[in-house]
Amino acid sequence: MARIRFTNVNKKYANGFHAVRDLNLDIEDREFIVLLGPSGCGKSTTLNMIAGLEEVSDGNLIFDEQVVNYVPPHKRDVAMVFQSYALYPHKTVYDNIGFGLRMRNVSKEEIDRRVRDAAQKLEISHLLDRRPSQLSGGQRQRVALGRAMVREPAVFLMDEPLSNLDAALRISMRAEIKELHRAMQTTFVYVTHDQAEALTLADRIVVMNDGVVQQIGTPDDIYERPANTFVASFLGSPPINYFDGVLEVGPDDRMSFIRDGLRLALPAAHAARLKGQDGRAVRLGIRAEDVAEGPAELEVNALSGTVNSVLPVGSDQYLGMDFGGEELFFRVGKDLRHAFGEEITLAVDLNRLHIFDRETGQSLIWNAV
């Protein structure tokens, strides 16, 4: 059982660096939370604070009902998997996995049972006598997982555990970690800068930047309803396209996004949220996949431009398109062949448009929800 709460938590280092600002986060028991953000955004610092490896400068960190700000790591019921695995080079795999239990005075028989059990689950039983230096990256990763698993901790922390693995192994390990969470029924806090990992694993994602939480929500929330341009840009490949324009209520009383010759009519749901914003300068976001090829049905959703790059990526192709001086990237199927310099028209999925304030970058549609 572990519910973790951050209330107004700040982390300042001695050199003045403010790593985490006013963090308020409530992690439910047995939840799989992913902290997502670029390097230096404060996600690992947050994880280290949960582990007790970094002190909380200000605010409270609460496990269940107990404030644990000053509780040392070895008194917290947490286990952690590190990016570099951090296996003890002088110990065998068996001793690496059993070390945490031995430090907690678990009986020898129990240690043996749990170590062998974990090794079997992770398919590393045949490696128990080896040392870390004799293992491959994937095997080391499993040992690191095993070391955390046998502890049966209340909180399972992972700091970019897959980033040192090759692409194929990473995908299979993702599935295993998800299965591990299901089997262990304990709280997982997972740090990554990889959006795909976050979207596949998380119950909820916390997107951070510069020490500040940008958005907390389910993977769908984060991807479909980004709270600001940072979140919108951080997820999606190729990244979301932006261009600036103004909102305008047309003669038919529909609110549209206007830019040069372009007029995109906003769906009723969006328009309702933007009521009274007529004439406001905004930034429009269109995700790369939210377009379709072929002639637009209506003029209200057509986007025309010149193809200036074609990048096939196997399953589909990325089109670089020059649109009135803006470089836009879209993902389209590979049925139609495109050539450099070709004039094309794409149909925009109006229901999936994102509209942000041009100055603050805050979403004007989803913040109002």
Place this chain on the structure above:
Amino acid sequence: MTDMPNTPPADAIDYRRRQKIARIVQRLVIVVSAIVLAIYVLAPVSWLVSSAFQTEAEIVSIPPHWIPDEPTLRNFEAIFTAGDSEPVTYETRSGTDPAAGDFIPSTAKNLLPSMLNSLIVATLVVILNLLVGVPAAYAIAKIRFWGRNASVYFILITRVIPDIALVVPFFLVIRKLGMLDTLGSLVITYLAITVPFTVFIMIQYFEGLPDELDKAARVDGCSRLQALIKVFLPLSLPSLVAVVLFTFLASWNEFLLALMFTQTSASQTLPILLASFTSDFTVSFSFLNAAGVLAVVPPVIVAIVFERYIVSGLTAGAVKG
């Protein structure tokens, strides 16, 4: 396909031959230099050992005998029985024949006690160095605290001051503490000299070990001290050995401070006593050399025991920083 010519033109430079000659010359230079260096290093030690088994007359013979004609254990016997026989004094010396080496220095009976003193001091210095230096190095390498850099510089700066400049202040402090002519005075002052070195070497090594190892140990249930003992110490064995050797040898060989602080056999260490053998009215080379051989035995034993770690230990500390 055209046929390739089998032989190079007559005026072509034979690079293969050149390379071969260069390789031979290179090897020759290395071998000769190694031999010269080995002779330079080993000759004094060989003479020490050889002459310890010679009589006084044979030692001073010309040409010198590198291999004794009549090897004798008399010199060693004299050391171990020095307490029983009457030391030769100015008054009694006419009864002996200096050329035969049948006399022993007046302080000879203190040889074995002084060896024990040296052993006690060196061992204590090694143990206290590890107890003080290793945790200090771990703290500086792995814990971010206010004044961390300042403390590193402070420790290093003590190594910049030459020992001779410290002699007078040390002497005043030791006298004030009433510790003159005690082993304690040597232990304290040797620590002041060796601990900075220990801390410096161990900081270098600990900083080379990943922080995540420290974090993993602490999450696994170790306190800071347990993380140091259970994870860092086993990994830093090579550096620890380097530290043990350095501090042991530095204490074993130290002369200047021991000369200042010790007066009687209660606290005199081996270097002081060996030096005193040459300050008698006459010098017995055979006895002196036998004592010299005994003096190098403990460091050699320590070195042989830890030999396989020495090289990696010294480089491990040197790679970073």
